[in-house]
Amino acid sequence: MNDIQSLSHTAWDCKYHLVWIPKYRKKLIYGQLRKHLGDILKELALHKESKILEGHLMGDHVHMMVSIPPKYSVSQVVGYIKGKSAIHIARTYAGHSRNFVGQNFWARGYFVSTVGKDEEAVRKYIKKQEQNDHKIDQLTLF
Secondary structure: OOOOOOOOOOOOOEEEEEOOOEEHHHHOOOOOHHHHHHHHHHHHHHHHHOOOEEEEEEEEEEEEEEEEEOOOOOHHHHHHHHHHHHHHHHOOOOOOOOOEEEEOOEOOOOOOOHHHHHHHHHHHHOOOHHHHHHHHHHHHHO
């Protein structure tokens, strides 16, 4: 889509496909939490001057396409989003004290891939992820 952005000395178009899971791959992202988690993740990405271009919250994982400026590493942004969202979830939904750190919500790692020229294909993949997972679940019933 050629969305060139610029900083004072840099022109860039860096987009990444990100996937991560809750700890133990439990189906934790559902109901009331799922409704609010998207807004939380978008707000946290903005704190690092990044933008979530596409995203889908599944029951047991998160898919996103994120634009990250080159002054931040992918690991910085993902670590920030996962860490702060886990703390928010622990404080808001689990009723933990204000000094609680959310070390038990997200699993440690994540998947990242550059989007490159296949941006439209990645967008379609993320949008259709829930349908694909439902089909796979149906196949494993028999």
